[in-house]
Amino acid sequence: MMFFKNTYNEFIKIAAKPRSYIGLIALSVLIAVIIFAMKADGSTYISFVTASFEQTLSFSGDIMNGNLIAFIILQMLIVHIPLLVALVTGDLISGEANMGTIRMLASKPISRSQIVLSKFTAGALYTLLLTIWLGFLSLYVARWIFGTGDLMVLTSDGLIIHPESDIEWRYIYGFLTAYLSLLTVSTLSICLSAFAENSIGPIVSTMAIIILFTIIGTMDVTVFDTIKPYLFTTHMAAWRSYFEDPVPWDAINESIRILIYHNVILVAIALFQFNRKDITS
C-alpha cells in the first residue's frame, strides 16, 4: 500500500515539474510540423520514395493517407523521443539528491528498494503517457486530417503495401514495442540517476550511451558484429518489423527479450546502488 502511495507521490512530483511538459509540447510541435509539411508538399516526399518504381509502374489510389503519415512520424521521431524521456526520468533520483530531499524520503516508513521501484513505476507511467500522446497525434490526428487507406512501407528489401484492414494490429503491437524501447531508456536514465548527485549528468549520459550504441550499430565493421545483437539500441526499431511481410516474429521476440533483460538488469543495478548509497553526507 505504501508503495502505491509513494508511486502516486512520485507521479505528482513529475507532473509538478515544468520540464515534464517539454516532452509533450515538443512532441505536439514536431508532429504538427511534420503534418503541415506533408499536407503542403507530401507528394514530393512520396515521389522521392517511389521514383525508382515509377519508371516502370504507376501507383493508383490514395498513397498519402493518415496511416502513412503515422508511419513517417514514428520513423522520424522514435530516434529523438529518448531525449524527451531522459529529460524527466534522469532526474528522478539524482534530483532528490541535488535538492537534499532524499534524506527526508528515506526517513519514510518505506524501504529503499520500494522508493526506487516506485520511481521506476512513475517513470514508466510518464513514458506510457508520452507514447500514448505520440500514438494519438501521429495516428488519429493524422487520420483525421489525411483520411485512412492502405499503407505503403518502404523497406530495404522493397515496397510493401498493406491493406487498410490489416494495419490496426500492426500499429497496436508497434506502439507497445516502441513503449518497451522507451521504457528501456527510462530505466537506463533512472539507473544512472542512482549514481549521480545532479540532474544533468544522467540525462547527458543516457543520450551519450544511446548515440554511442547507435553509431556502433550503424558502423559496418565486423569487429562490432558480436556485440551489436546485445545493444538495446539495435532493438529499439523492432516496432518497424510488424510492418514487414511476413512478420519476423522470432526476431521481434528476440528484441523484446533483450529489451526486457536490459530493464531487469538496470533496475537490479539501481536497487543495488541506491540501497548502499550514502545519503547522510
Place this chain on the structure above:
Amino acid sequence: MKQFIVFLFFIQICNLHYAQQSKVLNAYVTKLNSVKDYSVNAKIVAAVPMIKIKEVNAIIYFKQKDKFKIETKGIAVLPKQGFLDLNKFLATPSKYMAIESAGKEISGVQTTMVTVIPIDESTDVILAKLWIDSKRNIIMTSQLTTKSSGMLTTTYAYADQIPFGLPSSLVFEIDVKKFKMPKSVAANIHQTNKSTNNNKDQKGKITVYLTGYKVNKGLSDSIFK
C-alpha cells in the same frame, strides 16, 4: 508539265504511305474506335519482385478519346504504360508506319505480326509489335518498347466482349532490374541481414482480370474529374 510532276509526286507519296499501313491493324483500330466509352470491374494481381501487395479490386472507366480513370479503395500497382498508351498510339494511323509479317501461333490461333514504327521521333514509343488474330481483329499479344519505361509485353485473353475487342484479362510482363531503393528512406539501421537480390534481372507480372463491361452506355465527363 510542272503541275503534272507535282501530281505524280503526290500520288507516289500516297502510295508509299498506303504501303506502310496494315489492313489487319486498320481493322483492329476500326473495332477499337467503335468503343466510345466503357466501365469495367477489375481485379489486379501483381507479382512484381521487390513489391508485396495483395490483390486489389478496382473500377476502370474509359471514354474516347483519351479519358481514363482507375477507381480503387486502396493502392493499386499497374504498369506505367499499360491500358491506354498502346491504343492511344494506334488510334492515329497517320503517325506511324505498320509492316505486316507472318506471326506465331498463340493459344491455338495463327496470328499476323504487325510491326509499328512511329513517324514522329518525339513520341515516347520506339517500337510496337502486335500479334493480331486477323479473323477476329483482336490483339493476342503486344510488345511495346518505349523510351521512358523500356519493354512491356502484354498478353490478352478474351471472353464476351470480342465484338468490341475488349479483353477479359491482361497479363503485363515488366522488367524490374532497374529498381533501386533510396537508402536514406529504406535503410533500416537495425537490420543485420543485408539484402543481395536487388540488382538481379527479374521479370514482374501484373494480371488484370476484367469483368462486367458496360460498353457505350454513355459515361459522364464528371467521372474523370
